[in-house]
Amino acid sequence: MKILVTGGAGFIGSAVIRYLINETEHSVVNVDKLTYAGNLASLGQSAESPRYAFERLDIADADGLNATFERHRPDAVMHLAAESHVDRSIHGPADFIHTNLVGTGVLLEAARRYFEALPAARRAAFRFHHVSTDEVYGDLDGPEGLFTEETPYAPSSPYSASKAGSDHLVRAWHRTYGLPVLVTNCSNNYGPFHFPEKLIPLIILNARAGRPLPVYGDGGQVRDWLYVEDHARALVRVLEAGEVGETYNIGGHNEHRNLEVVERICALLEELAPTHPEGVARYADLITYVTDRPGHDRRYAIDAEKIERELGWRPQESFDSGLRKTVAWYLNNDDWIAGVTSGAYREWTERQYGAPPGSGTP
Ligand code: NAD
Ligand code: DAU
Numbered sequence: 001m002k003i004l005v006t007g008g009a010g011f012i013g014s015a016v017i018r019y020l021i022n023e024t025e026h027s028v029v030n031v032d033k034l035t036y037a038g039n040l041a042s043l044g045q046s047a048e049s050p051r052y053a054f055e056r057l058d059i060a061d062a063d064g065l066n067a068t069f070e071r072h073r074p075d076a077v078m079h080l081a082a083e084s085h086v087d088r089s090i091h092g093p094a095d096f097i098h099t100n101l102v103g104t105g106v107l108l109e110a111a112r113r114y115f116e117a118l119p120a121a122r123r124a125a126f127r128f129h130h131v132s133t134d135e136v137y138g139d140l141d142g143p144e145g146l147f148t149e150e151t152p153y154a155p156s157s158p159y160s161a162s163k164a165g166s167d168h169l170v171r172a173w174h175r176t177y178g179l180p181v182l183v184t185n186c187s188n189n190y191g192p193f194h195f196p197e198k199l200i201p202l203i204i205l206n207a208r209a210g211r212p213l214p215v216y217g218d219g220g221q222v223r224d225w226l227y228v229e230d231h232a233r234a235l236v237r238v239l240e241a242g243e244v245g246e247t248y249n250i251g252g253h254n255e256h257r258n259l260e261v262v263e264r265i266c267a268l269l270e271e272l273a274p275t276h277p278e279g280v281a282r283y284a285d286l287i288t289y290v291t292d293r294p295g296h297d298r299r300y301a302i303d304a305e306k307i308e309r310e311l312g313w314r315p316q317e318s319f320d321s322g323l324r325k326t327v328a329w330y331l332n333n334d335d336w337i338a339g340v341t342s343g344a345y346r347e348w349t350e351r352q353y354g355a356p357p358g359s360g361t362p
Helices: 011-023 040-048 062-072 086-091 094-116 120-125 158-177 199-209 228-241 258-272 305-311 319-332 334-342 344-353
Strands: 002-006 027-032 052-056 076-079 127-133 181-186 188-190 213-216 222-227 247-250 255-257 287-290
Touching (some): 002 011, 011 027, 027 062, 040 052, 052 062, 062 094, 076 228, 086 094, 094 158, 127 158, 127 228, 158 181, 181 228, 188 228, 188 319, 199 258, 199 319, 213 258, 222 228, 222 319, 228 247, 228 305, 255 258, 258 287, 258 319, 334 344
Parallel strands (some): 002 027, 002 076, 027 052, 127 181, 188 222
Antiparallel strands (some): 222 255
16 A cells, blocks of 8 residues: 555654554655654654655645645555644644644545545545544543543543544544544553653653653553554554444553653663762652643543454553663664754754744744
8 A cells, every 4th residue: 555644753653654664565655744743863764765755744735735645646544643742732722723623624625535536446445544542532530441432522631622623523524425434542652752742751851861850740640551663553453454434442551650650760760871860869859749730631541452352453562661662762862862852853854844834833
């Protein structure tokens, strides 16, 4: 297949592209606006493959998308482009509405227009895979219960509300227009190339630099962690074998309280980076409780039974093995970290591709 991947320069999109190029025969067209979260360096050698192409584009740009569909004539879309950070959505929801809602709507229309003009055999094989989040379900009260594909939507933040809206749009395009869609809702990802605004990379980098490790509220919130490469494998499995119109929840069976995650990172750093920053006796001494996130969801936990039973997917990493790999990766990839934290990769993309198109996202 030739797969049009949106958001392929992001954390999960780049893992999907690395997997598609390195482990399959598929071709990729990466459509990405390159916001602050998009970094082509995360693609590594896979970007040099003859099976890889890149289009810098805002998914809310209908003309640009129509031209891209015509130029590349893909067999499938994997839609990952989004504004993805809950805290940013609280400070400024406009970009989230622009990309997650308007952008998804524009992309659906471009895909429909292209799909409807395909010859019958290619139309029958076409797929639109929408990549979404467990946050659309809101949160779970107490330690029992899991999100299933039937759990009602109850999003809490501007981010999760915009993702919930995008899920509804995708399902409406299936029911109303017959677009052959697949939807996946996944739990928290972690692993290499994760932008350091998110909990796990932020804690690793702050600890190394001797900065405070900010824990929101009481640190008792629970997240269900999945190693990003396990997610990438799951997404490709759903694209190749999922049933049209179906939703698949994806999760790692790895529920942990935030404070426990931070403490585990500190313990791994004691082992893997025993030379502390000046003035720091133990990494855990840097843990600092800060004001809680408004509307903070208490617990997420995924029931991944459907994808395991129907498609035979299972995570390969445990939280212990995945977190160890992740900490080691951040200790050994100073170039990527320096590029992200200094903004050098943004300067490079602006020099290479011009200023970001669209809505004023930095
Ligand atoms: P990310 O923020 O790391 O990357 C998003 C990518 O989308 C970036 O490359 C960015 O440049 C691009 N992008 C943003 N706006 C765009 C636009 N208007 N047009 C084109 N490209 C645009 O996000 P991520 O963590 O890789 O998440 C990818 C997808 O997976 C998102 O849809 C997110 O909701 C979903 N998801 C993420 C997680 C997680 O834990 N990170 C878990 C479940 C689901
Ligand atoms: O559940 C899937 C979602 O996981 C994805 O849809 C989102 O795109 C992704 O960003 C992630 O959302 P979270 O809000 O759960 O991830 P984040 O890393 O921002 O925070 C994880 C938990 O850690 C959350 O309970 C908030 C807390 N936290 C976060 C930060 C950045 C802190 O305690 N301190 C922090 O500094």
